[in-house]
Amino acid sequence: MQRIRLRYTKRGRLRFTSHRDFQRAFERALRRAAVPMAYSAGFTPHPRVSYANAAPTGTASEAEYLEIALSERRDPAALMADLDTSLPDGLDIVAAVEARTPDFAEQLGASLWELRLDGVAPADARAAVAAFLAAEAVEVQRETKKGLRTFDARGAVVSMDVGSDGPDPHPCAILRLVVRHLTPAVRPDDVLSGLRATADLAPPVPAAVTRLAQGPLDEETGTVTDPFAPDRDAALAGPSTAAGAQAAAAPGTAGQ
Amino acid sequence: MPVESVFPRLEALLPHVQKPIQYVGGELNSTVKDWDSCDVRWALMYPDAYEVGLPNQGVMILYEVLNERDGFLAERTYSVWPDLEDLMRKHEVPQFTVDAHRPVGAFDLLGVSFSTELGYTNLLTALDLSGVPLAAADRTEDHPVVVAGGHAAFNPEPIAEFIDCAVIGDGEQAVLDISDIVRAWKAEGRPDGRTGLLLRLARTGGVYVPGFYDVEYLPDGRIGRVVPNRPGVPWRVSKHTVMDLDEWPYPKQPLVPLAETVHERMSVEIFRGCTRGCRFCQAGMITRPVRERSITGIGEMVDKGLAATGFEEVGLLSLSSADHSEIADIAGGLADRYTEDKIGLSLPSTRVDAFNIDLANELTRNGRRSGLTFAPEGGSERIRKVINKMVSEEDLIRTVATAYGNGWRQVKLYFMCGLPTETDEDVLQIADMAVKVIAKGREVTGANDIRCTVSIGGFVPKPHTPFQWAPQLSAAETDARLAKLRDRIRGDKRYGRSIGFRYHDGKPGVVEGLLSRGDRRVGSVIRAVYEAGGRFDGWREYFSYDLWTAAAEAALPAYGVDVAWYTTRERSYEEVLPWDHLDSGLDKEWLWEDWQDALDETEVEDCRWTPCFDCGVCPQLNTEIQIGPTGKKLLPLTVK
Structure with a gap:
């Protein structure tokens, strides 16, 4: 077979x-x-x-x-x-x-995600990301089949940086984050909840989220490999x- | 002029709604044609949720027939659930097609297929979301022509105000003919505007334009007469019939949805029409005459359809599939052909007899034998004579014994409550029948785990049937009768626990009855229900009897009628029925005689196997029933 x-x-x-x-x-x-x-x-x-x-x-x-x-x-x-x-x-x-x-x-130990935040100024996103990464732990909540769960969204995040796309007056911040696959799984929307909790970041429209890569995490470089x-x-x-x-x-x- | 996709605006709403996949299109075998290179553009709607509408064969067939032609374009649209409707209203996103997400208001025609009357409020929602005025009279040349089709269109009077026209019968050739007329009218610079187009359609004699008919009422509320109000518009509109199904092997490329839908199988219609003559059955009456697809035509459709879809089940559809003149060869041939591929075969709508157990055994050769469904429809021998369902209790018990003997463990029996002349005793005999079925099953198998489920629904008299004159049983009486039956079944100590009992309360049937046999005055009730928030009336979680009752009580007294007048009232021979000017091919005299035969408990044979009994359809269409056998066999396919 x-x-x-x-x-x-x-x-x-x-x-x-x-x-x-x-x-x-x-x-x-x-x-x-x-x-x-x-x-x-x-x-x-x-x-x-x-x-x-x-x-x-x-x-x-x-x-x-x-x-x-x-x-x-x-x-x-x-x-x-x-x-x-x-x-x-x-x-x-x-x-x-x-x-x-x-x-x-x-x-499949980790994922590389891209989150496009339409209407969010890159500078605001950078500040929020810095606050999130500086935190020891960021508690978030999510509705699951078993009810509302509270867990840490910070620990699983290996890295997160901010790029941008499109000049003003149409700001769009682009987050790239590497997230370790842990239990409970931390999903991109959990990280967004975390950014809201730590820095009040509230995108005006839903984020466009794409998984770019998935695979073993190279612990030295912090990258997701094939x-x-x-x-x-x-x-x-x-x-x-x-x-x-x-x-x-x-x-x-x-x-x- | 190019028409912009609304998808970018819709996309922003989708993360907030249930099952967004149903709104994005992109199904396998779906088609998006260039807007500007087509001159006749149809939006085809099934006025229910995507999961119900997508598998609808009628819409799928017309979609493909139209898109195959140069210059014609068809896209599909379905009812959106209230969560999305609210967001669309808030963000001003119009009703859209799922294919290219074009606004429905931009199309030339909006064709709506009504399998049931319970989609009427959803039509109004879609019109309003499209920016199309609800009343046909308020529309301009810029709005699509709203065409109703499907079985419910055989009495389109309750929605006469909201549609521009209705087409009754088979749609394959009819949509092409209508498209040709629209094309010519547009090419000529739209002479006389919208009315000019509708007149051209009406004068074919095969398109009903309600606006060209005036309805006159008698002082007692009954209809006096229905009169054409334009020259050249016929007194009666005829139905469309395609005679040779092998010429129309559609769908060739069935749509395969990503979202889960109610039927996930490759369906082939093996014949159209039915002459069993069950008096309650509107489909059997309005789709005459019988026209079989040939065994070889069926084989080819199944083969191509499976290759195009990857479905793992084949459904052989018709109103009574075991009646195909070559069904044994078809079923056996397909079972032989697809044994290796683990393709399941299903044969919905089969009659009660031993031959069908052989068929069922054949179809499940490689699989599990779980349940078989039979529809005796009436509990007593007497009531089965009234409805012309010619099944004796001995037949049924013998069939069931064969089924249990062949390893089937569960038998489901389907009945109706509220049939004409029915008494409590007729319905209570259903319990006796179920007991005999269980007893026989235990006897044949020597096992105690035999199950029988009784499923029962309220009968709604339908237009163009012998029961079109019959009084409908009220909701309260229906519920009372069903409660007695339930108590009889539950009270049986020896067998009661082996009998399942499923029933629906009588209220939805009353609304269905109002809409089925209603006239133009019922339109104001539909509009009021829609305005009060009525949606998805075919769904128990959305249907509101109170909404309908309140709307009817507000709107109907002005006309001197009420819900009971439309439902529980028996009609007389002389009465002009709201749908008399729509010609289903059935001779009204014959329907009346059949109604009288029903009251006398006299049965009528099936004209497939016995001489013609003059229902009127064949002479009117200048044809005969089209059946085999062809004598051909299904050849095994070569191994890939």
């Missing part, structure tokens, strides 16, 4: 796709593309797909990941192209690699059956 890991996007208006919606769309795309899926055992067999760490509904992403199990071998690059054609524009498959390492979900790198390294080191593994592209460059 061959396992293939895929990186996909949620772009533009399809960022409003919920994870459940995506699962249905993806499983239909598997049928349309006639992918030879391995099925689970049991009374109602399901195609074997493992989803990792989905971005919240309404959040765009350039770096979502999943793994599928096939009953016949396929070239990852060809499979990626077939599946991408079978999915609606905006849900795009942008990289593929044959799995050669275990526990993929654990590779989660497919170990699979590619293993393929280069291992036997030559790794056909097509090279097809996987580095995050941020593929399929753009």
Whole structure:
């Protein structure tokens, strides 16, 4: 049985796709593309797909990941192209690699997020970010299925900086933040709640949030690295059956 | 002139609403055509939530038929939930299409498909959000022409004030014909404005323009007559019928939504029309004659549709699917073909007989046998004769025994309450039937875990059926009868716990009855309910009986009528019915005779298998029923 890991996007208006919606769309795309899926055992067999760490509904992403199990071998690059054609524009498959390492979900240790705050002056955002980062802990609240939860939003944030886009009179601050995947998960909107709590930063319109990358955190540089790198390294080191593994592209460059 | 997308403005609202995905479009197989290179532009609406509207076959078919033609463009729009409606009003975002997010007000035509009357308030919401005046009389050349279609359009009188026209029957050819007329009128520089266009449409004889008819009333409130008020406008408007379904293999590229919807399957309509002659069934009456799609045509649609969608289930749709002349070969052939692909097959709407258990077994060859649904509709032999549902109790018990014997564990039985001439005793016999079903199931299987669910709804008399003259049972009487049935079932010590009982209270049926058999005067009630906030009347959590009652009590006395006058009143032979000038092809004399036969408990056979009984449809359309067998078989597809 061959396992293939895929990186996909949620772009533009399809960022409003919920994870459940995506699962249905993806499983239909598997049928349309006639992918030879391995099925689970049991009374109602399901195609074997493992989803990792989905971005919240309404959040765009350039770096979502999943793994599928096939009953016949396929070239990852060809499979990626077939599946991408079978999915609606905006849900795009942008990289593929044959799995050669275990526990993929654990590779995804952190995310790089971009938050566009329309109508927020970059200087105001910088002040707020400085206050947030200076704090030891920033308590925020979020409504969850189990009720209102209170937790720290500061600890998970590895870094956060502020850029800008567009001159006055249309200010737009752009935050880039690296967030460690902890439990409970700290999401971009939790960080925004934290900025409101520490510095009264209140964007006039909802932030446009995009996950730019997801993968192992390099503790020295504080950057998010490519989660497919170990699979590619293993393929280069291992036997030559790794056909097509090279097809996987580095995050941020593929399929753009 | 290019039309701007409202999406940037809508997008800012979406993070604040439930299930935003339903408003963004981008479905697989959806189409966005260039606005300026098209000269006839339709917005097609299903006036309910996206999750209900998207799978609607009618809208899907017309969307594809129109978009396939050069110069015609069709986009879809659905009702927005109140959370988004509030935000749209606050931020002045108009009703939009989900395809290119163009404002509905910019289209030439707004086609609205009414499967049920309970979408009328949603029509008014959409018009208002579009910036289109609610009353057709107040619209100008700049507003879309509002066209009603679907089964409820066979009596469009309650919404006559709000629509420009209605089309009854099959829409495939009709939308193209209407588009041609609109194109010519625009090309000629819109002679005589909006009225000029509507006159051209009305004079075809196949488009009903309510504004070109005056309704005269008698002193007692009944209709005196309905008279055309323009030269060349016909006294009666005829329905549209496409005779050869194989010429219309739509949808070819069914829409695949990202959002979850009520039917997630590849649906193929295997025939249209029904001649079973169930007297309560409006669909069976207004869609005659029977026209089958050929076995090979079905096979091809299923194959192409699955490839285009990736759906994992195929639904073979019709009003009584097991009646297709080659259903056994169709079901068996498809089951053979898709065994490997784990494709499920479903056959909604099947009649009660042993043959169908064989079919059901075939369809579930590889899967689970959970539940089977049958619709005896009436609890007693007598009432089944009244409604012409020719199923004897022995048939039913024999069928159920076969089902349980083949491994099915749960049987669901569907009934109606409030049928003409019905007494408490007719309904209480439903409990006896359910008990016999359980007893038989236990006997056949030797097991005690047999279940039978009784599901029962209130009967609403519909236009163009033999029961169009019948009195509807009031909500209070319906509720009382259902309560007695519930007590009878719950009171059964030996079997009661194996019988599930599901029912709806009688109130929504009264409103449906008012709207079904209403006339133009009911329009003021609909408007008042809409203005008081009435929305989504088909949804229990939104439907408000009090709102409807208050609006009716305020609006109807001025005309000397009330809700009971429209619902529980029996009509006489001479009465001019509000929909008499809409010609469904059925001979009114025949409908009346069938109504009298119903009262005499006389049954009528199905003309598919027995000689014609002169319902009037075939001679009027100058045709005959179109059925097989063709004798062809489904060939297995080559392995990919």
